[in-house]
Amino acid sequence: MDATVSCELDLRLILSSESSLPVRASLRYDTADPYAVRAVFYNGAEDTVEWVFAREVLTVGLHLPAGIGDVQIWPCRSRGLDVVCIALTSEEGEALLHAPARVLEAFLNRTEAVVPPGTEHGHLCLDEELSHLLAES
Structure with a gap:
């Protein structure tokens, strides 16, 4: 049975060392x-941008620099807060973007309660995935 974990959070889009804008985002984890x-970022009245991250990269990024290429994540402090x-x-x-570390950590803890790290493969239905890939060809 598929399950989902979701979270709404407020981020800051960093424009410069003195300037940032608020950005609303939602995170969704699905055992499927x-x-x-x-991650869906709301950048206007109806405009959204969606990105997909490896859960492991987000988890590692809470404590150490993680990711390569188009997504990089690392911990830092901003205005006295852990982000x-x-x-x-x-x-x-x-x-x-700056995300509140405690909100992101709580979300990831909830995902790990549903699917502990290292057990992800047990939630994949290879026949369905193969059929989906072949249908896209």
Whole structure:
């Protein structure tokens, strides 16, 4: 049976060392895709941007620099608070976001209660995944 864990949180889009903007985001973890966390960033009245992160990269990024390429995550402090920096790069541009570390950690703890790390493979249905991949070809 599939289960989901979700979380709404407020991020800061860092524009410069003195300037940032609030960004609302939602995180969703679904046992049907046990290695991934989907993030939706709300950047306007109805505009959204969606990214998919490896859950492991988010978990490691709470304590150590993690990720390569278009997603990099690391812990830091901002204005006296523990935050997680999330750097995103795409063809459209780059963004640096600050997420509250305690909110992100609580979300990841809830995902680990549903699917403990190292047991993700037991939640995959290989026949369904193969059928899905073949249908896309």
